[in-house]
Amino acid sequence: MTSTNSTEALTSWQLQASQYLAQANYAQAAQLYEQAIESNPEERSYYWQLGLLLLLQGEEAEAQTTWLFAMSEGEPDQVEQWVAELAQVLQTEAERREALTDYSTAWAIRQHLREVSPNLIYNVLQLLQLSIELDLYTDDTLEELELPQSLQGVEVNSEFLLHVLETVLYHAAPTPSLLKFAEGCISLVPDTHALMQVLLPAAIRFAHSKMSGAFAADLVEAYLRFDPDSIEFLGHLSLFYHNAKQYDRSIQVGERRYELTNYLPEKIFSNHLILRGLLGAGGYWQEALKIAERHESLLQTLVEQQPTDVHSVSISRLLNSSYYLVYFYDQPQRWRTLENQVLEYCQKNIQLNAANKGRNYQHSIRDRAPKRLKIGYLSHCMATHSVGWLARCLLQHHDRDRFELYGYFLSYRKFHDPLQEWYVNQFEHVHKIETVGLGTNLMIATQIHEDEIDILIDLDSITLDLTCEILALKPAPVQATWLGWDASGLPAIDYFIADPYVLPDSAQDYYSEKIVRLPQTYIAVDGFEVGIPTLRREHLEIPNDAIVFLSAQRGYKRHRDTVKLQMRILKQVPNSYFLIKGLSDQESISKFFAEIAEEEGVSSDRLRFLPDDPSVEIHRANLAIADVVLDTFPYNGATTTLEALWMEIPLVTRVGEQFAARNSYTMLTNAGLTEGIAWTDDEYVNWGVRLGTDAALRQQIAWKLKRSKQTAPLWNGKQFTREMEKAYEQMWATYLATSESSAELSERS
Structure with missing residues (x-):
């Protein structure tokens, strides 16, 4: 009977201590444990709880002293058991704090848990996540946590590890320690598909948004050591090496990828990568010429065969697959005819894929005489880029009383770019697309459609596949290409903006888009900023x-x-x-x-x-x-x-x-x-x-x-802008006239 009463009393005061803890009344809870220790000094668990309560009161030294005192007279096997018990107490409280989103306290507890039990890899990974959540992460954090080394030879839940890796790769800067950490994670995760889902978007982000192609290449190389024949990773690796100006390595990877696949769309993309590397290097003319001839033959085969059930990713890669032919010969009717056929094939597949997902962007004729035409500009170049320097005057001089401007920034750069910031400030409505993945084209096309854009201006042409994917869906009733390159050849593009000189009179014979010729020039600038020369x-x-x-x-x-x-x-x-x-x-x-x-x-x-x-x-x-x-x-x-x-x-x-x-x-x-x-x-x-x-x-x-x-x-940027605006208004008038005529015919039938 005495024993039962004692157990009930023990349960009662521990329950009271737990309530004090939940109420953040740490002093009262600590007093209960101090009394318990006086009554039963041999019970080590009381010391673990008392130390935790002291820690929560900010008395870190006293907490450590309490724990060390309790362990001071134990045998090695006893101390090992006590450490495990203390670690469990700290782990439980840290998890409770995390559930309450009290990340600062959780971080402090886990720091002490790391001192008590430095080999608990789960705790170290949680500390890493908390440092990011609390904005405490620096380039030295991984080394301070000894994470690259700590991952060697440990067992850890791969799903959790991938989650941590994904978080760190998104927030961290490219450093050697980050690469070592990624390599350690890769070696512990057997699921290559799951790894791909984390690593590839991260590598693309480093290459483009963070402008670190060399680091992106290193990250992909780390993966390929475990999956050396991955067609997907080899394709991106070639691109990353090219962006890092390592042209020979880019070519070698492209050649390896070409040999590994017999699937025509991917064969074309591999050949495209080889050609890109050869031309980028600048000195491999004879080799490039042979690859260009092979490329044209592959594209002809694609047009003839019209393969079905092609994955949307492969279609995306085909969009700019003919880009480099223009560098080899001045025969526009020859290569533009092929370009038009390839882009028509791609558009059919893009639209079919969208239809399967329930997306079909129909255009109703809204207000017959809108107060202002809605003009959307779609590009990844409205930043420090050649197109960025040249398109400024148009945006600067636009008549805001007649035109409402929307900017769709693809691959928006998170780092400081003064010219990009300037562009952002020119638009009344801005959409910043930082990351790109499957379905991004549908997301942006839907946004353009919901914005009820009247005329969508493409500044990229086939220099960016995502731009083509969006335009192929026809999210705006009138779409035109200007400035970024030549016309794309997409059937969904209505117009290509030129002038009396930049295209010969016969050009309309081989352009799928209607050529709009501005009266004088298709481009004008008010001038350029010029620095102080450094070259003598x-x-x-x-x-x-x-x-x-x-x-x-x-x-x-x-x-x-x-x-x-x-x-x-x-x-x-x-x-x-x-x-x-x-x-x-x-x-x-x-x-x-x-x-x-x-x-x-x-x-x-x-x-x-x-x-x-x-x-x-x-x-x-x-x-x-x-x-x-x-x-x-x-x-x-x-x-x-x-x-x-x-x-x-x-x-x-x-x-x-x-x-x-x-x-x-x-x-x-x-x-x-x-x-x-x-x-x-x-x-x-x-x-x-x-x-x-x-x-x-x-x-x-x-x-x-x-x-x-x-x-x-x-x-004369202002005069040029007025001429562009007249062209826009004529495009819209033509659209209205055509739509009204179609509507009348439909009613009669």
């Missing part, structure tokens, strides 16, 4: 009286035939040098130019390869070192041409038939110049030699360019 001739060991030619283009545009023409110019202009600048692989591009120079009898000592400048403003300032700019062909400069003309530098361009081969032609014409416009290879060489040897002519052109800033259409 003496830095490059070039005499002050020498003639300096310059070509500032990325490796993609280095066509072998055009480089040969440039070397012929150099050969015929005494005391001349050629500066080569732009993204490429330094070793391959140097070898490429040196070999052609030798073939044409030009010493490679007259070539100079320039590194990137610290900023775009300094890049523009450094253009002034050149006497003459030599344009590329069959893909001209665009932003680089405008920058050279703004800096009042004469330019030689070769005019072709395709849009990419006529950019500089329309820009020179709209700056009021005919000098430097060549219609044949011989004219290109002749203009280069003439400008290189005639100082008076160069001075005359520079004077014309200076005066043109006050008079020419190319530098």
Whole structure:
């Protein structure tokens, strides 16, 4: 009877202590445990609870002293058991606090639990999550928690581990310790599919939103050590290496992927990756030409076979699969016909997939005379990007009384980008899409449709697959492509905005979009910000009286035939040098130019390869070192041409038939110049030699360019904007007339 009464009394005071704990009345609860210890000092569990209560009162030293005192006289096996008991007490309270979202207290308890039992990996992982939740995470946190090392040889719930990994990868900066932690997690998770669901989105985010392609590549490589033949990861790895300017590795991975698959859509994507790497490096012309021929053949096969049941991811990759053909030859009817067929095939599949998910964006004719037209701009380039620099004037000068502007920012950059912030402030309505995954196209298309956009302007064309996926769904009644590249060829695009010069008169024969020609120019800017130059001739060991030619283009545009023409110019202009600048692989591009120079009898000592400048403003300032700019062909400069003309530098361009081969032609014409416009290879060489040897002519052109800033259409952003707005209103009027006519026919039938 006595024993029963004692147990009941014990239960009663412990229950009271628990209630005090729940009420945060720690002092009263601690007093009960102190009394219990006086009555029964051998019961170790009382010390664990008393120490916890002292800890919760902020008396950390006293708590530790209480625990150590209780363990001080125990045998090793006893101490081990007591540590486990104390750890369980702390673990239970930490979990209770987490359930109450009292993360600060949970974090403090778990810190002490880590001191008591440092090998409890679950606790360390929870600490990691809490540090992120409390914004305590730093680049040193993983090392402080000894996490990369702690994961070696442990057993842990893989689902929980993946959850922690996903959280950390989303919030953390790319560091060596993060990579080691990821590698440790990968080695402990046997489910490769589950790993893929966590790692791939994270790698894509690092490559694009956090601009760390090298880290993204390392993360994918860590996965591939356990799943070396993953087609999906190999594809992204090639892209990441390319973005990190590791072109040779990008090519190698693309080739491996090509050999691993016989599935036509993925075969095409693999070949696309190889071609991208070869052109990006800039010096593998012959190899690239062979791969381009194979690529065209693969695309022809796709058009002929029209495979069904193709996964939406594979369709997405096909959207920009023909992008690089334009760099090889100036035959727009040939490649645009193929492009149109490929994009039509892709659109059918995208729309079918959307229909299967119950998405079909029908357009009702809303207010016949809306107060303001709703114009949506869709792009991943409204930031620090060539398109970003060139589209500013249109946004700046838009008539807000007539147009309501919506901005849809794809792959929105979370890091500070002043130009992106400027764009955000130009729109009345802004949608920032930071992460991209399956279904993102439907989500954005639905948003555009719900916003009741009248005219959707595409600034990306086929430079971004997501843009094409959205446009293919036809979320706006009128859709047009402008600026970002050539037309995409999507049937869902109604218009392509051009001018009288940038496309030949016959272009409508092979464009699926209706070509809208603005009266003067399809692009205008009010000017460019220019920094302080950092480049001097003496830095490059070039005499002050020498003639300096310059070509500032990325490796993609280095066509072998055009480089040969440039070397012929150099050969015929005494005391001349050629500066080569732009993204490429330094070793391959140097070898490429040196070999052609030798073939044409030009010493490679007259070539100079320039590194990137610290900023775009300094890049523009450094253009002034050149006497003459030599344009590329069959893909001209665009932003680089405008920058050279703004800096009042004469330019030689070769005019072709395709849009990419006529950019500089329309820009020179709209700056009021005919000098430097060549219609044949011989004219290109002749203009280069003439400008290189005639100082008076160069001075005359520079004077014309200076005066043109006050008079020419190319530098009149406000006038250009008015012309674009007229085009928008005409597009809308045409849509209304067509819709009303269709409605009348429907009623009669």
